Amino acid sequence: MAGQLKIHVDPDKCQGHSRCKSLAPELFELDGFGNAHEVGDGVVPAGLEDKAWLAKSNCPELAIDITED
């Protein structure tokens, strides 16, 4: 069985395209300028793994990292 996923948005790379927020609103939130960061500590709840990968593969700035424990 695959381990738990953890996501992280690199704030230096994020330019606020908000693709991640649109595809995986449970996993990302936006600040007042529209820039994204992960919800909480970035641990992806079970069942949302596909959404995490989808968000990563649609970020034009390659700002999302996913690590697997």
Add this chain to the structure above:
Amino acid sequence: MNKPVPVTDWIADFDHTDPRWTENPYPIWDQLRAASPVVHTDRFLGVYMPTTYEAVKEVAYDTEHFSSRRIIVRNSRPPITQSAPPITSDPPEHKPAKQLLLPPFTPDAMKKLEPRVREICNELIDQFVNEPSVDAAARYTKHIPVRAIAHMLGIPEQDGDLFIKWIHEILELGITDEETLMRAVEEMSHYFMGHIQARKSNPTDDLISTLMNARGPDGQPLSDMHVLGSLRLLLIAGIDTTWSAIGASLWHLAKTPADRERLIAEPELMPIAIEEFLRAYSPVTMAREVIKETTIAGCPIKTDHMVLLSFPAANRDPAVFPNADKVIIDRKENRHVAFGLGIHRCVGSNLARMEMIVALEEWLKRIPDFRLDPAGKVTWSEGTVRGPRQLPLLLGAAH
């Protein structure tokens, strides 16, 4: 004015205003990309064009060698007198100017505007829904962004025709006609100065007042010139771009009944589908001015030339997008760059997306059946922004 010589060798002598490019640029870009990641033309005082996704990305991220002080490739390079921060700004001026504009354009801010945009769409549809045919570019797609941005700025929605005239003069005629360009910029500046002056005695609750009340990095209010520049940007960038994106999407749906039926059956697919329309029919091509000698994809780049930064061509690069020429409305991996990359990411991207989704949703609800009118002709705008300017459609299932 001299008429440009028609292109015979696209690779060594491309011209992004050639009627063939305007009509159908995709095979031309494929030819250029197959030849080299960067091509050059002596036209327009010398212009490079990166043709691949990677090469476009290299330029977009490199603000040291490529300046945004000129963002449109034109026949002449008059001295820069009128800026439009932040789109024409480089670091370090860029960031504070951009930060001011970001909060009013977040997805949450757009949610508040959405009901008005839905009303606008329905008011427009009411006017032609019972007719057998309509030019959807002239009577629908054009008016949605005009009215939405006017609503945000707090200027009369009825002044829309004036805005469209200026934009046509600045972005299209202005490529070759400096006098028309200057006059349009002058008229637009005069118009906005009037609105700025009026708010000095009677402050309002709109984007113009927000900008007037904003503070720059030095803690001082922005100069009238800065406010004026940003207003010019919002008007120019906010209108025919989204007009084009909505129009190209409707054009696609008019000739692709299967996609239309699928979006009606699966409305939740719309936000994904518009990303594919944005990729396949990206409206906006930007430009940069080379200020320091460098390379792009290993090719030497000289100063004083311009770079045509074609996000639309990048989005058709088959090395990044499998079946790049196919519109796949549920494409899973879609890192398209229709709104640019890096610090100059379009500030209005959330507005554009909301307008596209709402415009297509409302249209499909009320006009589920439509097709291109074989008796009419679809025409496209040339140069910086590409989209249908005439979109004759037959409405209803009867045809």
